[in-house]
Amino acid sequence: MSAGKCPVMHGSLTESGKANTDWWPKNLNLDILHQHDEKTNPMASSFNYAEEVKKLDYAALKKDLVALMTDSQSWWPADWGHYGGLMIRMSWHSAGTYRVADGRGGAATGNLRFAPLNSWPDNANLDKARRLLWPIKKKYGNKLSWADLIAYAGTVAYESMGLKTFGFGFGREDIWHPEKDIYWGAEKEWLAPSDNDNSRYSGDRDLDNPLAAVMMGLIYVNPEGVDGKPDPLKTAKDVRETFARMAMNDEETVALTAGGHTVGKCHGNGDASVLGPEPEGTDVEDQGLGWLNKTSKGTGSKAVTSGLEGAWTTHPTQWDNGYFELLLNHDWQLKKSPAGAWQWEPVSINEQDKPIDVGDPKRRNNPIMTDADMAMKMDPDYRKISERFYQDPAYFSEVFARAWFKLTHRDMGPKSRYIGPDVPSEDLIWQDPVPAGNTNYNQDDVLAQIKTSGLSSAEMICTAWDSARTYRQSDKRGGTNGSRIRLAPQSSWQGNEPERLAKVLAVYEKTSAATGASIADIIVLAGNYALEQAAQAAGFNIKIEFTPGRGDATDDMTDAESFDVLEPIHDGFRNWLKSDFAVSPEELLLDKAQLLGLTAPEMILLVAGMRVLGTNYDQSPHGVFTDRVGVLTNDFFVHLTDMSNSWKPTGKNTYELCDRDSGQVKWTATRVDLVIGSNSILRAYAELYAQDDNQEKFVKDFVSAWNKVMNAGIY
Missing domain, CATH: 1.10.520.10 (Peroxidase; domain 1)
Known part of the structure; x- marks a missing residue:
């Protein structure tokens, strides 16, 4: 071996080597169907989290979490001696990625532990919250998932600060691998403005489906305003759209905005440029902790997260109606935070109404509002709701508690999946x-x-x-x-x-x-x-x-x-498209198969079986490669892989299968049919099921995949 030549084959690190999808970007990437392969799961196949969590000492867990809230650690001290605001933000940002269009995101998997979510700019310093929780996770072990703990910590935080919560259900099972194939947007950089080349907006600020945030790396909206330019009425439009895409109406939106900002604070009392990289970009000695300030004190009163600086209420560690009292009873003006971010501060305010400084109890600072907070005051519909909540604090608390429960449970599915002593008895329509x-x-x-x-x-x-x-x-x-x-x-x-x-x-x-x-x-x-x-x-x-x-x-x-x-709006299994889409039919099939929980073999089995059974939409002949329609045969695979046939396009999404020698048209097809023979991985499965000795295997495996779909959602 020549001197200096590395004996290790490169490509295992993400910063070196190329994936197949980099070399051939038009190829159908099947990884989304197998992103949680059992090989990534360290638990035994017999492990049943739903049964394990029933053994949890719920009372002891709550007691430990309440104690944690005021057990300030020197390496990351609690604001005003209470971690409630941090824990609530962690729970919120875990649950807040949920979107109704495809049901992806949310708190039900513990995906906040992994990239890209663990390193989104909007999630800065939530890695500290999870590390603070680690001793509790370590103590309760397999009886408590990270997903449940992350969601529950925020609920207990609210209780510890005086809110009567609506309840809580355990039962979220952890994933062990990033959900890297979820589409979070086309932008190539974090916090890219909406006028960039890969914008998620079109027309009159129409947000692309299925996205539910205004920028790559944000949970909802930019706190400084649309593209960082303060304008509460424009921001109100963004807020209304993003919260609607999270299944929230106007009343729930105001309640969540106000309730989330009743406690805790924003952090921007420092220079953001001196912060180190996000967790996924840190060196090994940082042990996955990101956004570290290694030049000066960067914790407590000197922490930088969003760049805005200040608390929303006079008493940021207690549940009260102070948010509306300050928002509605004061005039507000734009100012810059120490970190240079736009924020709203009162034109005038009594000293006793200012929140106490985090680092110096002898000082008081102006409260602040984000552009989204100002939208609650300046948008006419939000204003009416805000005034009602201000006049009726009990009603506000009830609406918020229910909205918080919905936020943290929306992606768990039917109530029958909820576990624990605090599951509400009431059936809710969104369940x-x-x-x-x-x-x-x-x-x-x-x-x-x-x-x-x-x-x-x-x-x-x-x-x-x-x-x-x-x-x-x-x-x-x-x-x-x-x-x-x-x-x-x-x-x-x-x-x-x-x-x-x-x-x-x-x-x-x-x-x-x-x-x-x-x-x-x-x-x-x-x-x-x-x-x-x-x-x-x-x-x-x-x-x-x-x-x-x-x-x-x-x-x-x-x-x-x-x-x-x-x-x-599409169903590749029945060879149907409602209309033409920018996304290819085979990609739409892949997305649907993943939502149904199918593997790649199960996906093509169902396509092939449904074709020969004659179940295409409107009895379309495309892909029905058989002379025995209605008989459950492997004919689809047999004829697809038969080299005596050739294919030619006849339209954007239609093809003819012809006899290679005579040119006679035998069948027609769509891209969904042909991708099964053109994609090397799918063709390998197709060839398996086309074999003469696998006709019975095809039938049995098709029935197994069919049963999986028929029984999905039965709990």
């Missing part, structure tokens, strides 16, 4: 409640009626699929339980083919009345029966496992508006 279903009915009676119903196999399979495909593992919404496909808005969604759906549901309603089975159960039973018949026609006798007990939701249990975001 998508479903009544318990009947299990005491005769399945054979149901099947007897299905067999004589006159419905086709395709009609039964499509209805079952359309009911199930709404499920999102991101926030555990949708799925077959509740049979909300019967209700508005789902009953009229274009993708559900309303005319066909109405025909099928009319039959199922009669069957339900005659047998006592829920319509939700009948939808799945009928789909399973049709699949069993299709497999039998292919020469394989199978019995699909079925678990009864799904319930039927009612209109009163359903917030129709909140279900609008679940409407499918």
